[in-house]
Amino acid sequence: xxxxxxxxxxxxxxxxxxxxxxxxxxxxxxxxxxxxxxxxxxxxxxxxxxxxxxxxxxxxxxxxxxxxxxxxxxxxxxxxxxxxxxxxxxxxxxxxxxxxxxxxxxxxxxxxxxxxxxxxxxxxxxxxxxxxxxxxxxxxxxxxxxxxxxxxxxxxxxxxxxxxxxxxxxxxxxxxxxxxxxxxxxxxxxxxxxxxxxxxxxxxxxxxxxxxxxxxxxxxxxxxxxxxxxxxxxxxxxxxxxxxxxxxxxxxxxxxxxxxxxxxxxxxxxxxxxxxxxxxxxxxxxxxxxxxxxxxxxxxxxxxxxxxxxxxxxxxxxxxxxxxxxxxxxxxxxxxxxxxxxxxxxxxxxxxxxxxxxxxxxxxxxxxxxxxxxxxxxxxxxxxxxxxxxxxxxxxxxxxxxxxxxxxxxxxxxxxxxxxxxxxxxxxxxxxxxxxxxxxxxxxxxxxxxxxxxxxxxxxxxxxxxxxxxxxxxxxxxxxxxxxxxxxxxxxxxxxxxxxxxxxxxxxxxxxxxxxxxxxxxxxxxxxxxxxxxxxxxxxxxxxxxxxxxxxxxxxxxxxxxxxxxxxxxxxxxxxxxxxxxxxxxxxxxxxxxxxxxxxxxxxxxxxxxxxxxxx
Numbered sequence: 188x189x190x191x192x193x194x195x196x197x198x199x200x201x202x203x204x205x206x207x208x209x210x211x212x213x214x215x216x217x218x219x220x221x222x223x224x225x226x227x228x229x230x231x232x233x234x235x236x237x238x239x240x241x242x243x244x245x246x247x248x249x250x251x252x253x254x255x256x257x258x259x260x261x262x263x264x265x266x267x268x269x270x271x272x273x274x275x276x277x278x279x280x281x282x283x284x285x286x287x288x289x290x291x292x293x294x295x296x297x298x299x300x301x302x303x304x305x306x307x308x309x310x311x312x313x314x315x316x317x318x319x320x321x322x323x324x325x326x327x328x329x330x331x332x333x334x335x336x337x338x339x340x341x342x343x344x345x346x347x348x349x350x351x352x353x354x355x356x357x358x359x360x361x362x363x364x365x366x367x368x369x370x371x372x373x374x375x376x377x378x379x380x381x382x383x384x385x386x387x388x389x390x391x392x393x394x395x396x397x398x399x400x401x402x403x404x405x406x407x408x409x410x411x412x413x414x415x416x417x418x419x420x421x422x423x424x425x426x427x428x429x430x431x432x433x434x435x436x437x438x439x440x441x442x443x444x445x446x447x448x449x450x451x452x453x454x455x456x457x458x459x460x461x462x463x464x465x466x467x468x469x470x471x472x473x474x475x476x477x478x479x480x481x482x483x484x485x486x487x488x489x490x491x492x493x494x495x496x497x498x499x500x501x502x503x504x505x506x507x508x509x510x511x512x513x514x515x516x517x518x519x520x521x522x523x524x525x526x527x528x529x530x531x532x533x534x535x536x537x538x539x540x541x542x543x544x545x546x547x548x549x550x551x552x553x554x555x556x557x558x559x560x561x562x563x564x565x566x567x568x569x570x571x572x573x574x575x576x577x578x579x580x581x582x583x584x585x586x587x588x589x590x591x592x593x594x595x596x597x598x599x600x601x602x603x604x605x606x607x608x609x610x611x612x613x614x615x616x617x618x619x620x621x622x623x624x625x626x627x628x629x630x631x632x633x634x635x636x637x638x639x640x641x642x643x644x645x646x647x648x649x650x651x652x653x654x655x656x657x658x659x660x661x662x663x664x665x666x667x668x669x670x671x672x673x674x675x676x677x678x679x680x681x682x683x684x685x686x687x688x689x690x691x692x693x694x695x696x697x698x699x700x701x702x703x704x705x706x707x708x709x710x711x712x713x714x715x716x717x718x719x720x721x722x723x724x725x726x727x728x729x730x731x732x733x734x735x736x737x738x739x740x741x742x743x744x745x746x747x748x749x750x751x752x753x754x755x756x757x758x759x760x761x762x763x764x765x766x767x768x769x770x771x772x773x774x775x776x777x778x779x780x781x782x783x784x785x786x787x788x789x790x791x792x793x794x795x796x797x798x799x800x801x802x803x
Contacts, residue, residue, distance in 0.1 A: 208391075212396060218452035231453070237335070238336070240338070242279075244410065247345065247347065260390050265385055265387055266395075270381065272382065277447060278394070299340065299342050305380060320435075322438070324402065325337070326439075328444070329443055329444045405457065435459070439455060441455070460492070481569075482506055485506075496530075504703055506537060519615060520616075520641050523546075523611060524548045524616075526550045527596060529551065529619075530554070532559050532563075532587060535550050539585060545583070547584045548583075548585050549586055551592065551599065562585075596631070618635045636713075644711050645709065646671070649667060656674070675711060676696055696709055
């Protein structure tokens, strides 16, 4: 069944929510309501880079009050009265500026936890705060020379009071019906500070909106009305819940000059992103009618659901690598994909999206990285395979294994190649590693070669620990990173690599856009090809014969005559220039072959990097 498209709330809907609140500001102070973000920006213009803040809405369910007074709301709200600074005398939710020195601009929920603790004394677990994320508010001001642009990350947390001393303060619980966490606190835990004074308002429809910022009469009333409809009061210490109380939105406000003196909005736009658990994503992500490319659809799916891992840079790297690997390998070589040190699993998930033949993607990482459940949730609709008007929902699986590379990768390859009834060919299994440090790249390719599977790595952090290649890299005008990558590629080209698994490797190197990943943008692509027994031996013998011929030709050009003395079982070389003779034993011949092979490898490496640069 197709998901209904979620439209921005109409002016009538917002006014209907505001009508429940007796102190809501009149509509003439709330400005022009826009129906699209494009219309809003046409009216106010684009803003500069904003200063970022966090704001937390703290709610609680009413039990006794609801039983006594039927007109009371199902929920109450904790507000703070500003005692000093900007907005003095106004009521507001709790929050403040994100500290860049603490990297809170990268993890806004951490800043929200800190601000609530400082202003109320309530300790909220980071996971609870992250679950409570509902959207962002974006503010610009007509007097922009005085007031710069602001971006506020909004969180909503439901509190529950416990009179049981055995219940640890700050504990939280979840239910299947309520996907957001419920925080349990002690009644005497809430305290204020010299900046703000907390105050419980038991009936949310009585909040002093006439003493609050004008935007609260738009977004906050909408949020409170929604939660009041969804959250039912507590009886006998148990929270009874209706449908999951999930409302997510983004809002933009442009204020008139004058600050709290005028407190008037000129323009605004509110966009609902999720309502009752339904995200605003097309039910047919790959539809040709979509105005966005698949890349943009995938990224917007993350953004609309406020999933911050992977980052923009990580997403672009994963997208570029997945496409480069798919084009070179071919989809038939990625029925199974194993992503080593894959973290959140975005790269593995992209292969499920891009390759129709890929049905299982496995992420191996010893650490549990945030974002994996979000990726599975918002990208799984893109795994549906479309055939014209029909949709074939193929079973595709993204799973995680929290184990180190050395054991985890081998166990997965053993299970895939030898542990199932109809195992795939090694050539239909792909091992990947994006931004893998040098030793991780080497180990990944080594283990992949032991099992004869395809492998693609984007190395980073290359180092020449012994200093043997620095001078060579300088002479070839290459970075040490590029030189080390060429050596890694050369190992996979070696004759014996993959021999035990009956595989040889066709190796290429491709580059992604250096704007995405400067300097560390080389992908080593190793395609597993089946060895052909006698044919391969014939090729090896032919290569040996060519080297022998080159050996003889090199000596003749130098004026040296090579004579084979079969009766003596050795070679005697006489100089035609001075008549002196000397023995050419097996060790000197071996040294010559070694020198010749070294020159050949260096020339091959140089041709690889030149070819890669040309293809870029």
